[in-house]
Amino acid sequence: MSPRPKGRTSKSDLRGKIIEAAWEQISREGASALSLREIARNLGIAAPSIYNYFSDRDDLVTALILEAYESLASHQKAANDAAPVENLHARLASIGNAYRDWAVTFPQRYLLIFGTPIPGYVAPLETIAPVAASSLNALISVVESFHQAGRLKVVDIDTRTIAALIWTRVHGLVSVDISNNLPPIGLAGTQLFQIEFKLIVDQFFKE
């Protein structure tokens, strides 16, 4: 039926195309609608061929999660580097806005990372933890800088704990926002984010 492509295609990069098709599908339908057979259909290949590149569906999902974390981490780093090193408030604002922007631009990727959207999927922590941690590096680094400059308002909490709390606050707001679970208080997500960000800065950082 199919024209039987020439065996080892050598440079067709089918693995990359599978990942690409998976993202396309996730962006449209959400992570939980990921289907190996539909990926295969879209690519014009047989479904089991995917198993030449991923040991099973979970393995593909893990690859997607790693890619998403790397994307988030690189956006964070870019935002951090875009602000002057010595202007800590500017750096903080830059990475804060970049964090929300990334989540709003790629909501399904964000939910893929931080939700539990795939039936029966459990993330292999030892694989994911390192790159997940690296997506928090920019924030941790800024908090550390505030600390070393003696500009932390709160002194009885470890800097990494402060960073973790800032993250859970931002994550809580952003994840609820892109899931459309915000309580109906007449404020758009952007406005609420600005308010919360200001409150966070006020509470933890001097000047």
Place this chain on the structure above:
Amino acid sequence: MSPRPKGRTSKSDLRGKIIEAAWEQISREGASALSLREIARNLGIAAPSIYNYFSDRDDLVTALILEAYESLASHQKAANDAAPVENLHARLASIGNAYRDWAVTFPQRYLLIFGTPIPGYVAPLETIAPVAASSLNALISVVESFHQAGRLKVVDIDTRTIAALIWTRVHGLVSVDISNNLPPIGLAGTQLFQIEFKLIVDQFFKE
């Protein structure tokens, strides 16, 4: 094969048993592993019989979500009523702790409500919004009371917005905690929650 039960069983409450079996399954395997056929197997009935009580799987999930919201809301109300009306800080602490306790006790129910764990399921907002809102009533009421007592530190933010932000903070921390997505900072979820709760109280409320 089966002894063919006596037709209209009238008081067998199969609908209730289906929901019960669904919870049992969700508690063990997580919400995304919910399977109508396995429910039927556990109850010793045929899978399509479920359709006599729920129009489809999503309908069952909606019923579960409503039940979960109601449970959360009633726990919140109980916690609110357990503290003396005039002691606003005690009431706030009571509902705060009750919120986390409920989430930790029923993590899968919490994730069912606030995550997007079911493949292809989209919550019917007009059905769920009212009971979802009612689970925030205790918090809103306490914040209102602080406001009317002139004991809000922050005056340029609407009280409902303050309540919403407090909720997103608590939700962010709790949801990440029960999903085991907390950054590795050596603090247990309980400790982190106490720290964050104190910070919230300090930031918004006087005395």
Place this chain on the structure above:
DNA sequence: TAGTTTATACTAACACTGTAAGCTAACACT
């Protein structure tokens, strides 16, 4: 260059899922 191995595609099949259609026995009501 000829022969062998290996990688990558395929088809067919299995076990599972939600769900629709149609049948039947028991009850409720005229």
Place this chain on the structure above:
DNA sequence: AGTGTTAGCTTACAGTGTTAGTATAAACTA
């Protein structure tokens, strides 16, 4: 008694992830 409705059942269909077995083209080896 007869009728209609309810709530079970079996059967069947289309979808899913996954495994097994097969074929072919490329790459390596003698």
